[in-house]
Amino acid sequence: MIRPHWQIVERTKPSNVQEVLEILLRNRKATSSFLNGTLKDLEPYLTVCGMNRGAQLMGRHLSAGNKIVLIGDYDCDGITSLAQMALFLNDIGYRNYEVAIPKRSEGYGIPKGIAKAHPDARLFVAMDCGTLDAKPVTDIRSMGADCIVIDHHEVPEKGLAPASVLINPKQPTCHSTFKEFCSSGLTLLFLTRLRRALSHPFRSPSLGGKYLALAAIGTVADMVPLVEGNRILARSGLSSINAKSYLPIQKIADTAGLASKKSLSAGHVGYYLGPRINAAGRMADARIAFDLLVSQHPGEILRLAQELNHLNAQRQNAEDLILRSIRERLAKISTPRRTMVMADAGWAPGVIGIVASRIQQEFHYGPTIVFSVDEKEGIARGSARSIPGFDIHAALKDCDEFLIKWGGHKMAAGMTVSMEQMERFARRFEAVAQEHSPDIFVPKARVDLELNLDLVSRELLDALALLEPHGLGNPTPTFAARRVRLSVKKVFGREQNHLRLLLNNCIEGTFWRGAQEYAQGNWREDTPLDLVFQAEWDDYSNKPVLNVKAVGHFLPD
Incomplete structure (x- = not known):
């Protein structure tokens, strides 16, 4: 494993928690709205090209009672987009629609035979795919049907699919200043416009709760930058998830072993929830995840959540086999x-x-x-x-x-x-x-600032929580400490590759995959060492702990 070059962004060493927060905000070029943005602040993002036109077109098809086919990609972003759209139609009492999810074996994009498979459909709505699917979209249009594409993939100079309406902020004609929404976020924004376009007798459903939860999961899992509109969606969606009002997500979390957690973070979504939703399309059929997310039957929800958990275990085993094979090849x-x-x-x-x-x-x-x-x-x-x-x-x-x-x-x-x-x-x-x-x-890794270990406290963790959710564009705050004395309390893990440490005889830390470095003598317990770490609150011990990223002599002067 290659050791990165650690780069300290801020040289000023803070003396209190407020200074730590100010430096972290400065490092992220963040303003007060970064901390306090609300759903009302999403209004400027509704200027994405095609949003109004697409909503009006779909509204006309709904008023006419036309058959609609919803298409979603087989990954988490596509499935959470598709689930939002289906739940919306269910909530307004519209039943004349079908769902199509391509198998991974068919490859990415709108299935090529979709038009022939649904000759009576008048509208196709593709989510997280469609920008490049010229042939299937052409077939849809040639049979007299409309096609709305809600997508975020790169837009080519040529070969663009001839959608009736393309909702993709990356198209050159789109004047939206923020281009980094994933399809799940775009779908929620689209539904706010569709709700306005509805006419009698359709009711206008609330777009909080399950919709925000799904948009947040798709946004975090698709690893788009968690800034601006994405940050607002992720924060609001995590609040909805932690309210535990949406049973499908609650059961996925429970079967993932998160039942005892007081609240779930973006990290939990990225490491536990998203991979389980993805596992359906990776190992079997993405329809399993979709059926779970739209189900209203507790027994079915529990059964499907357990199935996703089983598929995720299969995914982990398959992943480990390939990783071992690649490592062996790289060694040669x-x-x-x-x-x-x-x-x-x-x-x-x-x-x-x-x-x-x-x-x-x-x-x-x-x-x-x-x-x-x-x-x-x-x-x-x-x-x-x-x-x-x-x-x-x-x-x-x-x-x-x-x-x-x-x-x-x-x-x-x-x-x-x-x-x-x-x-x-x-x-x-x-x-x-x-x-x-x-x-x-040359691998580089970022350290926000140097920090005395005696500043790691409940007060600091509460301040750091204001910066959540973390992801691309808003990384988890990372700190450095010099001349730290440590002792190894325990070597643990299935492969005995992790270390439990005691630092400066006052705070515990975990150095994941650090046992090999220690065994090779890359650092010694009795020598003052540099430390790179992130701070976390341990609910079990009710005290702060460190997630150690690196130990040794490597920090620049």
């Missing part, structure tokens, strides 16, 4: 590379995206692409994850001649390549990376 590579492209027929296609993320983080290849090979068809479907400074979408554009199809955004993408072209693609991809500055391939 002696030629320095800036990218990693690996493929195997035995790798489960549903987990390659997660594996790519973990490998990229562990070894800092920039970027990483993991392929699952379909030997029968002679193709490989891959998932890519990148690093700051390397635009994966632009890189794939430079490799377009070797790809059957591809799509995504700056930090993540998916693609399909024939096995005959795999080696040429990998060489070209590496060549594109070699054209970049070498500096971006």
Whole structure:
């Protein structure tokens, strides 16, 4: 594992908690609205191009009683978008609709045969897909039906699907200043406009509660920046989740072992709830997750939540197998590379995206692409994850001649390549990376400020809570301390790879995956050491603890 270069953003050392909060806000270029934004502050974000026009079009189809087909991608963002739309139609008493979710084996996007499968439908609404699906959207339009696309993927210079209305803030004609909503967030904003477009006899449902919870889960799970409108959606949605009024999410949390938690954070959504919703599409059928999210029957909700938990365990096992295989292959590579492209027929296609993320983080290849090979068809479907400074979408554009199809955004993408072209693609991809500055391939990690350990208290944790939820654009506050004396209290974990530490003889900490460094003698207990950490409140012991990120002699002067 490559040790990052730690960079301290703020050199001023605070003497009290208020100064800590001021520095953290300054580091994030945040104003008071960052802390106090409410749902009313979402109004300016409703200027996304197509929002009003799409709502009016769907309103006309609802008034006419036309059959509607709802299409959602098979990941968490797509499923939470689809669930919101279906719940809205249920809440207004509209039943003339069907739901279509592509199988992962069909590939990303609107299913190609969707128009033939629903010849009597007059409106198709695609969420988290559709921007690039020119053929199926053309087929829909050619049979006289309308198609509304609610999507957030990159918009190409050519090949744009001919949707009746495209709601995507990344299209050049969109004047919205904020471009980073995921589809789940856009769907909730769209529903606020659709509610206004409804006419008699439809009632106007409240869009709090379950809608906010779903928008928050999709936003956190899709790893869009948690700033501006996304931050408001995530904060409000987490409040709805913690109110425990939406039984499907409550049961997913309970089966994930979170029943005893007083409140759930964005971290819980990202590590426990989102992966379980994703597990349905990765390991079986995304319809399982959708059915759970729209169900009103407690028995069915519990059964489906348990099924998601089981599928998530399968996902974790499949992921571990691939990770071990890739680590073994990497250990045999002696030629320095800036990218990693690996493929195997035995790798489960549903987990390659997660594996790519973990490998990229562990070894800092920039970027990483993991392929699952379909030997029968002679193709490989891959998932890519990148690093700051390397635009994966632009890189794939430079490799377009070797790809059957591809799509995504700056930090993540998916693609399909024939096995005959795999080696040429990998060489070209590496060549594109070699054209970049070498500096971006040096792993860097950010420390907000130096902090005396005696400032870690309940007061500090309460102040840090004001900055939640954390994610891209608003990272968890990270601190550094110098000349810390520590002792190892315990080595633990299934593989005995984690450490329980006592720091300065006053506060406990956990150094996840730190046992190997300690065993190799990279640092000694009896020597004052540098420490990088995050602070957390432990409900069990009712005191603060440290989540240790690094130990050693590495902080810059």
